Amino acid sequence: MTLEPNSVYEKIITELPDGEKLKSCLQCGNCTGSCPSATDMDYAPRGLFALIAAGQDEKVLRANTFWYCVSCYQCTVRCPQEIPITDIMYHLKHQAIEKGLYTTDAKDFSGTFIGMVEHFGRSFELGLAAGFHLLHHPLESVKMAPMALGMMSRGRLKLLPKRIKNMGQLRAILDKAKEIGA
Amino acid sequence: MKYAWYPGCSAEGNSFAYDETSRMIAEALGIEFQEIDDWNCCGATEYFSVNQLPAYALVARNLALINAEETPQVIAPCSACYINLKKTDEKMAKYEQLNTEVNVALAAGNLSYEPGAVKSRHFLDVVCNDVGYEAVKEKMTQSLAGLTLVPYYGCYMGRPEDNFDHPERPQTMDTLLKTLGADVPDYSLKTICCGGHMTQLSAEASLRILRHLLEGANQLNADAMVVGCPMCQLNLDAYQKDVNSAYKTNYQIPIVYFSQVMGLAFGMDPETLMFERGIVSSKAMLEKWLTAEPASKKRRRREKRDKNALPMPKQLES
Amino acid sequence: MKKGVYICHCGSNIAGTVDVEEVSKWADDLEDVAISRDYKFMCSSLGQELIEKDIEEYGLDRVVVASCSPHMHESTFRGACQRAGLNPYFMEMANIREHCSWVHKDKEAGTEKSKALVAAALSRVGHHEPLVIQYAPVDKNTLVVGGGIAGIQAALEIANSGYHVYLVEREPSIGGHMSQLDKTFPTLDCSACILTPRMFEAGNHENITLLTYSEVENVDGYIGNFEVRIRKRARAIDEEACTGCGLCEEKCPISVVDDVFEAGLGYRKAVYRPFPQAVPKYPVIDRENCTWYQKGKCRLCEKVCPTDAIDFEQEDEILEVKVGNIIVATGYDAFDARRIPQYGYGRYPNVFTGLEFERMTNAAGPTTGKVVLRDGVNVPESVAIIHCVGSRDKKYNEYCSAVCCMYSLKFAHMVHDKLPDAKVYNFYIDIRTPAKGYEEFYHRLLEEGTIFIRGRAASISDVALTVEEEGKLIVTAEDTLIGEQRRIPVDMAILSTGLEARHDSQEVARTFSISIDKNGFFRERHPKLDPVATMTGGVFIAGAAQGPRDIPSSVAQGAAAAARVLSIIDKGEVEMEAATAEVNDLTCVGCRMCVISCPYEAIDYLEDRQKAEVNRALCKGCGTCVAACPSKSITLHHFTDQELMAQMTGAMNALFEIDGVLMPA
Incomplete structure (x- = not known):
């Protein structure tokens, strides 16, 4: 069978190691049944795979599924056909960004995180949360305040991460990687 | 035993207690740490999801900074850091093109890394499998008898593949806690994910996941849940109050690191083991332990067979 | 020499990719070829007659x-050659279908390759020697291994034809898995x-x-x-004296869990018969658990x-028997459900396996047929039946176990029948009901309200999140037809475990x-076309030892x-392989490399003469010894060096002629 060139299906199969295993999906639902986030996804993994096979690429890439994936690999280790489901979720995020088709703000969350790493070389969970929510959900930030105070009083929340010494070296490496990867 | 040590970003803030107590028990067990000089973030799950090659390059810088001849193995206490280090090394070894590209990127910073040179290990794996339960037992000065400790592994100790424990029924921490003398119930949710970053994206989704885990531990009368990952600890600890208000529950389960309870059994002063850094107080657990009756010498009598009951199948030996 | 060449069209199978007429015409001009023809179907009786007629008319050799x-x-x-009076080994086949037309698309290249293959066969056949087929007599006794329904059926068919059978069974009684079952699908007759x-x-x-x-x-x-050679293990019972009264079993103070017949759901004594209708009626003493053997x-x-x-001193007996044929019907093992930890078998009391449930519903079983929870008292109000446990999963067994859908439906029926108020859920991927009356049985269950x-069940847990879930087992699965993850609380879960090859099937295969x-x-x-025969002559297989199958199919295979076997016995003699190996006595140095390398143990070392000798009755003509012999002292008839070299030069010369390909010096 030849797949539509440049379709979501074709890209998974040609670009992702072991991506061709997606062809053998039995639609058994073990992935969705095992997924801790399934109930919050607009299409859970099995349903998303049916959409991919049906060629409904726009629905696929606008889905929140892969942004709600917590990368726990529970689906992957249980899949009876050994499909690398978690890796497919990573790949779909990449495809959605590439085509500009994403509807959740999870992308911004990842962006905030990456920005922090590229600035300091290190991250810190709560600083990340604060930054993300201040920018995108100011009201949530207010709700988070009591918890953040609890963390602060226990010395677990810092305002800024430590910047690594050789930030120049790290930037050079990342810039080069982006250049090759583009 | 000398290993490279990759503390991970949490160690500087959120999981300071884990880092500190890990260093304490490592010293007691004769494990020597060589902290990677100027290590950087592992990228967590975020970096990998958006841009693969820079993510690998980011992690590879850490591997490249290690003197592989001196320390051919690196320990990460955080499960996410551990899995990223392991994944990068293994994928570079498996895919020639990735290896080449990552090394071109590293060369821009005058670094290089040969896949396979440094083996990544989780700290729990090193304690249980390199040091071993027997050696742990020898260091014990007091038993944790009287405490019901529920081991919680999360995602990355048995998954996705070729990991140090079983993906569905890991035993390493169970055996460790039993060695320390604690009561260790069979916690059926021990590998269900804590929700990871979901707390930042959907409060509803993450609280539902956390409530499931806490309820499971509560049903086992847990005095504490024991973890080996800062993310698991943060989610279960810092959001426990939110779970309680969302679900009208009243869980008060301290979430502690295995290194902290090992410290107790090794006779270290509880004050130095930083239990107070948990949002959920460990006071009740510590008091219960201090006042626990010494383990009775009498062997428990075998329970009489219920005449009506059908026999239970034997559990599979792991 | 006069050679005849016959090129088959095989309909369009060959003629579609090979210009058969061209090959035939080309072959007609080759050395020693007296006649060359092409024909639509050489294997038809008309095609065979063509060969027979030409042998007579042209004097083909x-x-x-x-x-x-x-x-x-x-x-x-x-056969065609033999009928025309030509030694059958003077015929050689060139495979221009599997080796040519089916694997190529280019007709021109296919034609040229066919020519080379024909030339190779022509060159080779000139060196063939006439071989004589030997015959050996057939012992009329038969060995049947495995006393399940397939083995019993096979043994009875042969015995009723008047021939003797040795029926060997590992367990104390025959009956196999079928004897454990309660009802049999789809007719529900009592097993x-x-x-x-x-x-x-x-x-x-x-x-x-x-x-x-x-x-x-x-x-x-x-x-x-x-x-x-058969080992008859000591039962510690004198079979001549025992009347099968069962008093020993009744009085024996030791009770142990019966992991075999009761599938772990019930107990038996240390001296026991697996079940009341056991055949033979004599019990055995289980020495592992008997106080006398353990503590004196x-x-x-x-x-x-x-x-x-009772004979505590009884020892194992070794029997040596001679038979002409063997039927291996050793059955299957049930998949060990503990290998899938997320289903909680062995952890949650009210998770049962399929075989456990069979014993539970059986009136002669541990609960006298009552469907109860593990406590032996309480009755489930809801039951989940989980399909495909250990089947259709590459981590365990990729294949479909063939019987689980039907027995899962049967279980659902049994629950409806015994507990009309209970809710019964079946978690399935596909419902497979391909045989006679099976689909109708599925429809019946739909009507009964199952x-x-x-969706494949993802996990079973006991962590309740709602009042309704309290004290229940919660089955989590995606209901794929509505696209939703669901948590279904039930009192009992039954794992429909698949069928696996016996754990020791590899050793058994080696024995036979x-x-x-x-x-x-x-x-x-x-x-x-040959599902009950094996590659070893005289050894046949039947039942679930060959692959997962149900009772009707196992019975059919046993009879098949x-x-x-009966056709071989009736014929009275068997053809021996004529293309066997032969040792040259003059050059053999007696190193025994061939003896070690022969996979059929067909080579004897003659101590007195210090030479190797091939037993032609055992030799299968595989050629391993020829390659192993360091002094080149072994010839494999019909595959001699000369014949093989001629075949290769035939092909190379033809290619040179056609394509100008140079033969390497």
Whole structure:
């Protein structure tokens, strides 16, 4: 069978190691049944795979599924056909960004995180949360305040991460990687 | 035993207690740490999801900074850091093109890394499998008898593949806690994910996941849940109050690191083991332990067979 | 020499990719070719007659047929030659179908390759020697291994034809898995009611020697003439004296969990018969658990036995028997559900396996047929039946176990029948009901109100999140038909465990010189046309040892294997392979490399003369010894160096002529 060139299906199969295993999906639902986030996804993994096979690429890439994936690999280790489901979720995020088709703000969350790493070389969970929510959900930030105070009083929340010494070296490496990867 | 040590970003803030107590028990067990000089973030799950090659390059810088001849193995206490280090090394070894590209990127910073040179290990794996339960037992000065400790592994100790424990029924921490003398119930949710970053994206989704885990531990009368990952600890600890208000529950389960309870059994002063850094107080657990009756010498009598009951199948030996 | 060449069209199978007329015309001009023809179907009776007529008319002394694989029709064309008075080994086949037309698309290249293959066969056949087929007599006794329904059926078919059978069974009684079952799908007849008459017949047949609690240790020989060593384990019971009264079992103070017959759901004594209708009726003493054997105390059974039949000193017996044919029907093992920890078998009391539930619903079982929870008292209000446990999963067994859908439906029916108010859920991926009356049975269950959820169950847990879930087992699965993850609370879960090859199938295969497939089941000679034969002459397979199958299919295979054996017995003699190896006495140095390398143990070392000698009756003509011999002292007839070299030069010369390809010096 030849797949539509440049379709979501074709890209998974040609670009992702072991991506061709997606062809053998039995639609058994073990992935969705095992997924801790399934109930919050607009299409859970099995349903998303049916959409991919049906060629409904726009629905696929606008889905929140892969942004709600917590990368726990529970689906992957249980899949009876050994499909690398978690890796497919990573790949779909990449495809959605590439085509500009994403509807959740999870992308911004990842962006905030990456920005922090590229600035300091290190991250810190709560600083990340604060930054993300201040920018995108100011009201949530207010709700988070009591918890953040609890963390602060226990010395677990810092305002800024430590910047690594050789930030120049790290930037050079990342810039080069982006250049090759583009 | 000398290993490279990759503390991970949490160690500087959120999981300071884990880092500190890990260093304490490592010293007691004769494990020597060589902290990677100027290590950087592992990228967590975020970096990998958006841009693969820079993510690998980011992690590879850490591997490249290690003197592989001196320390051919690196320990990460955080499960996410551990899995990223392991994944990068293994994928570079498996895919020639990735290896080449990552090394071109590293060369821009005058670094290089040969896949396979440094083996990544989780700290729990090193304690249980390199040091071993027997050696742990020898260091014990007091038993944790009287405490019901529920081991919680999360995602990355048995998954996705070729990991140090079983993906569905890991035993390493169970055996460790039993060695320390604690009561260790069979916690059926021990590998269900804590929700990871979901707390930042959907409060509803993450609280539902956390409530499931806490309820499971509560049903086992847990005095504490024991973890080996800062993310698991943060989610279960810092959001426990939110779970309680969302679900009208009243869980008060301290979430502690295995290194902290090992410290107790090794006779270290509880004050130095930083239990107070948990949002959920460990006071009740510590008091219960201090006042626990010494383990009775009498062997428990075998329970009489219920005449009506059908026999239970034997559990599979792991 | 006068050679005849016959090029087959095989309809369009060959002619579609090969210009057969051109090949025939080209061959006609080759050296020694007296006649060359092409024909639509060489294997038809008209095609064969063509060869026979030409042999007489042209005085042909060699024949080349270019058609399909020799696996298909070598014996057909050898027969044609023989009928016309030509030694059958003067015929050679060129495979221009599997080796050419089916694997190429380019007709021109296909034609040229066919020419080379024909030329190779022509060159080779000139060197063929006439070989004489030898015959060996057939021993009329048969060995049947495995006393399940397939083995019983096979043994009875043969015994009823008047020939003797040794029926060997590992367990203390025959009956196999079928004897554990309660009802049989789809007609729901009682398993014991239809099985026990057959067991009784097999146990009392004048032509059947029943050897239970016994195992085959070694097999020597070949089709028609096997020598078999059987270990008859000591039962510690004198079979001559025992009346099967059961008093010993009743009085025995030791009770242990019965992991075999009761599938772990019930207990048995240390001296026991697996079940009341056991055949033979004699019990066995389980030495692992008997207090006398373990601690040197008790002997209570001995005291109560009215006929002094207990014999603690009894030892294993070794029997040597001769048989002409063997049927291996050793059955299957149930998948061990503990290997899938997320289903909680062995952890949650109210998770049961399929075999446990069979015993539970059986009126003669541990609960006298009552469906109850593990506490033996409470009755479930809701039951989940989980399909495909250990099947259709690459981590365990990729194949479909074939019987689980139907037995899961049967379980649902049993629950409805015994507990009309209970809710019954079936978690399935696909419902597979392909045989007679099976789909109708599925429809019946739909009408009975079974709830079908399409989705492989992901996990079973006891962590309740709602009031309704409290004290229940929660099955989590995606209901794929509505696209939703669901948590279904139930009181009882039944795991429909799949069928696996016996854990020791590899060793058993080695004992009988047969092979296993990648899943450990015995490999048949041909999956469609020869499903009960193996690659070893005189050794047949039947039942679930060959692959997962249900009762009707196992019975059919048992009868089929018996029919194959009877036809060999009736013929009275078997053809021996004529293309066998021969040792040159003059150059053999007696190093014994061939003896070690022969996979059929067909080479003897003659101590007195310090030479190797091939037993032609055992030799299969595989050629391993030829390659192993350091002094080049072994010739494999019909595959001599000369013949093989001629075949290669024939092909190379033709290619040179056609393409100008240079032969390497």
